[in-house]
Amino acid sequence: MIKKIYTFTMGIVICIELVGCATYQPQVLPLAANIVSPTKMYSIDERKNSNTKSLSIIAYEAALYNPDLRAMRQELNISDALVLGARLLPDPSVGLSIAAPLGGEGLYNALGAGIGWSLGALFTRSNEVNRAQIERNVTIASYDWQVRLNVANALVLAGRLKSLQEQREIALNNLDLSQRLSEVTAQKALLFDETMSISNSRKMMMLDALDIQAKINDQIAFTQYELNYQLGLLPSEIVKIAPFDLDEIDPDPKALFKQAVEKRNDIVARQYAYQSSDVFYQRNLLAQFPSFALTLNWSSDTSKIKTFGPSVTFDLPLWNRNQGGVALSKALRDKEKESYSAALERAYSDIFSLSDALKRNQTLYTKAKREITMNQKLIDALKKALNKGDITLIDYTIKMNEINTKELWMIGLMQSIFEQRIALSLASGSNTILGEFK
Numbered sequence: 001m002i003k004k005i006y007t008f009t010m011g012i013v014i015c016i017e018l019v020g021c022a023t024y025q026p027q028v029l030p031l032a033a034n035i036v037s038p039t040k041m042y043s044i045d046e047r048k049n050s051n052t053k054s055l056s057i058i059a060y061e062a063a064l065y066n067p068d069l070r071a072m073r074q075e076l077n078i079s080d081a082l083v084l085g086a087r088l089l090p091d092p093s094v095g096l097s098i099a100a101p102l103g104g105e106g107l108y109n110a111l112g113a114g115i116g117w118s119l120g121a122l123f124t125r126s127n128e129v130n131r132a133q134i135e136r137n138v139t140i141a142s143y144d145w146q147v148r149l150n151v152a153n154a155l156v157l158a159g160r161l162k163s164l165q166e167q168r169e170i171a172l173n174n175l176d177l178s179q180r181l182s183e184v185t186a187q188k189a190l191l192f193d194e195t196m197s198i199s200n201s202r203k204m205m206m207l208d209a210l211d212i213q214a215k216i217n218d219q220i221a222f223t224q225y226e227l228n229y230q231l232g233l234l235p236s237e238i239v240k241i242a243p244f245d246l247d248e249i250d251p252d253p254k255a256l257f258k259q260a261v262e263k264r265n266d267i268v269a270r271q272y273a274y275q276s277s278d279v280f281y282q283r284n285l286l287a288q289f290p291s292f293a294l295t296l297n298w299s300s301d302t303s304k305i306k307t308f309g310p311s312v313t314f315d316l317p318l319w320n321r322n323q324g325g326v327a328l329s330k331a332l333r334d335k336e337k338e339s340y341s342a343a344l345e346r347a348y349s350d351i352f353s354l355s356d357a358l359k360r361n362q363t364l365y366t367k368a369k370r371e372i373t374m375n376q377k378l379i380d381a382l383k384k385a386l387n388k389g390d391i392t393l394i395d396y397t398i399k400m401n402e403i404n405t406k407e408l409w410m411i412g413l414m415q416s417i418f419e420q421r422i423a424l425s426l427a428s429g430s431n432t433i434l435g436e437f438k
Helices: 002-018 055-065 067-087 120-190 196-230 253-263 265-286 323-388 393-428
Strands: 093-099 110-118 292-300 306-314
Touching: 055 067, 055 120, 067 120, 120 196, 120 265, 120 393, 253 265, 253 323, 253 393, 265 323, 323 393
Parallel strands: none
Antiparallel strands: 093 110, 110 292, 292 306
């Protein structure tokens, strides 16, 4: 009878232990066929059904649909789980025992039961919860910083794609002029009006123009593929960049640095990381002190004499005293402090250098833009002169090559200014430096 009661009691205890336990749910990996599906995993309506995108739309879609960011968002769930685990109280332990006498008459089975609870974890529990919450803030700030990096990368690619497409138009004009000049020179060479060396040089000019055109097409294709990945699109999609213009700005490095300390996500993450290391250091200091467990015991011996009382178990901090943990956590805190200081110095240096370079390039672009406006009038005059026969095709081609070279340089300068403004936006944690992207 006693054995049946004992077995029944053990069954009840085990059932209580299993209440609320998580259950296993299988999860399959995505099929490779879904990756190359024309609809992918986003509907056409969600993507606004337009391949012409402004900077703000590119920034929005890069933040929402980028595959790397979709994976990183799962880390937020991990940090939430760690906070949940830190908040849970330690479970008590239950022990049951039975000892049957092997000899003698009139003896009873000896029974024992006890319930214990480790109280040592309660002293560091608040530190563990606080640290888990701070680490969650680190994860959020790190994720936000990665979002900004991916958005900035997508914007750079968009600007580069637009710049390359403009360069391709100019390169096509150069190629057309080179082909016309090569044909005219070849005809004159047949009539002995031009030497073969001049004819060959014109052919080489045409081949160089073809080579430049091919290289630009390769760069456009590569940039398009990379931009599509950043936006979560299929490689075959063709994205067109809506026209944009950026007003000249006058950045103040000191004001931008002050803003970076408060709003730049990676610097904020380092602030949280230092707080976490400081809490970890405090937790290890508390762990130096003895931890103990409290147990309530009940027993009945073979004479059926029952006893009940508590027992306390202490750790004796004679040699260890968690000195290793204290030394490690202190070193980690010092490391986070120096890392934060280095990040501030790096941020100020980047903001100062980017602001200076941006101002110089903006001034240079403003001066060169006036020349481009004048060049358009010169192009119109050259076309009229060529049609009237006042200048030769060779002179026209040479002059147009000079103008096109200047325009290519202007396009490259504008792209440099655009990328510097994106870099300055990242370095300062500002969303307003780009103007349209807010």
